[in-house]
Amino acid sequence: MWTQRLMWIAWPAFLVAGILEMLVFAMVDPQDLHWFGQPLTLSRQGVYTLAFFAFWIITMVASALTTLLSMSPFELNRCPVPPDARPGDCHKASSCP
Secondary structure, eight states, X not given: OHHHHHHHHHHHHHHHHHHHHHHHHHHOOGGGOEETTEEOOSOHHHHHHHHXXXXXXXXXXXXXXXXXXXXXXXXXXXXXXXXXXXXXTOTTTTTOO
């Protein structure tokens, strides 16, 4: 179940990061970029690589939030302990299957 959700998050984010990479660097030359007023010392390939991973992480966070918000309350609140093994003072001892 979690591996399926991870793929729901990572694969679309990977595709969007690739598209963002193409769009951004079709208009921006990595050699013209500056960081705090200093030119970047990375090669073009280094800038492309770092930008891709930054885009991928940002879009994975967005996909993860979407996946989290799509979960039902039952999925979020269910207790992983079987009902007969729960302590007596557990508020879920008798309310959850």
